[in-house]
Amino acid sequence: MASISSAWALYAKLVLSTASTHSIATETGRWNNHILKHFDPDCEIESITSMNLLEFRSSLIGKKLSPQSISHCLSLFRRVLQRAKQWKLISGELPSFDMPRFDNKRIRFLTKEEANELLLCVSLKSSLWHDICVLALHTGLRSGELFKLRPCHFDSQNSALHVLDTKSNSNRTVPLNKQALEVLSRNISRKELIFTEHGKQILYAGRTFRQAVEICRLNSHTQDRRQRVVFHTLRHTFASWLVQSGIPLAVVGQLLGHKSMQMTMRYAHLAPAQGVSAVKALEQFTNSVNLE
Template structure:
């Protein structure tokens, strides 16, 4: 129930919850509201171009009735001059929030939920990469991060011997986050495109020589023997003391996920993320192919990759060892839905034992493509197997097939 009285110290003091609202008799539009908890706030009501507005002046614990009326008169004057004071106030508040939006706050509360909606499997990794790469900028306001800040970051990473591709990749992730911030109105724009980044020579392809391939496969077998010997030795120790024995590797081809993972990478050309995301529902043994789901592919396009005898036999035996699991490459058969996430330690040791240098896990993909080209597979088929969106990336393997060029020239001889 609204009452009409001049708003004074006395009328405000005597206002009851059931009064709900008091309209000032001296200034049209000036009124006070009381909440169910007894809190009184002053407002100024006005119309602008037929639209109703209710402008909050402040609460009774911060403003006296006289101060509230004076403020209402000032607002009334601005309204009379054609200003939409309510919209101006909201925009000012929004600008204030934008000016104080920290990078870490934006990443955690806004950008991460967006990433999660796109791909829950990679969102955590993407957020972790952003925060670890740009830790010195996390407490900076989003709008205050400049190209110069990032140019200094690039210089520091170059000094620390970071690979150009790593620097470009990290900076690309940050630019993507800033692009979304512009779209969503958190910042008006950014100039991060002005940051000069080191160029990457994508034409250089690292693949294994025949000797290196043999050394790599021998290294995997040596690792297998070492793990088997350690398990047998541990069980002898435990048996002597009547401790429960660890599961035996007798009769099993693989001691863990690592060997089938390497074999699959070398014979399918799948990316690391595509490999680790594989489930047994993606492997079709009867038809002898596997599927890279669109959600797990870099190009966001699904593709089928045939299984040659080597990878078919490896996956078939690995499946027989893990008949109740859902994920292909798991750390333990007792956890059927937890995929391997980190292979750095065994991969690094394998390269050391095999005496192979300057070779990344991703280069197994190049090795797969290079072998195909060198035995005469056409580049378009290689492109389809690798899942490249266009031929540009696949063309870097073209120099491995000089006989094709010679054959083309001889056709007009």
């Protein structure tokens, strides 16, 4: 009988080891701090029931974890057990996972005034983070995509940036405007990565960005995490500004690297006039008839 610890050891070696350093640390933390704190390391996989999983979920709720964090813990546990089944470590059926349902999408984006104030505040603290924020605002890249950029990804001849090994596993090319080109031109060097801090790879947006947000009081009006300004808000701002400028949602989704149009539709409410223009375009195809 396979234990959850033996299943995790194989999962960490064969699957998780190929992930980023940040992902390895995050997933290992979830396993050690939550899953192993509830289940005994020698717990046999085939002894775990759906009731046990509901009890585990309740314990996570009791820790006051966010719905997304609870979902991440359950999803990790499910993946480990599914791999154990795939590798024939167990023969029985796996218990069912009752995953929490929630709408956790961040919807906050910056106004032009807020963005300029934030960039000014960041620039006073760090020219590096000012440039990172400007590039995020003008390309819509995820933080992980920004921090993995290499000089070879910058196509100066065609004013484009090649984004590889993305979260959606789909490479894309993002055109660059004047502001983005200026940032890349002054940060390109012989370094292996375009952006580094203290000679090391940046893994996530840290203290400098958070302090600037706090100084600008961008989160002073809300405790709802969906409304709070975080680094990812720059990506939402990029998309929101494009939609408000009349750029079709399909183009916005392509620039963001979305897997499906459904992901881009969260921005549809920002361009109600596009629907009006669309139906007005049909007027040319039929003749009006005066029924009086």
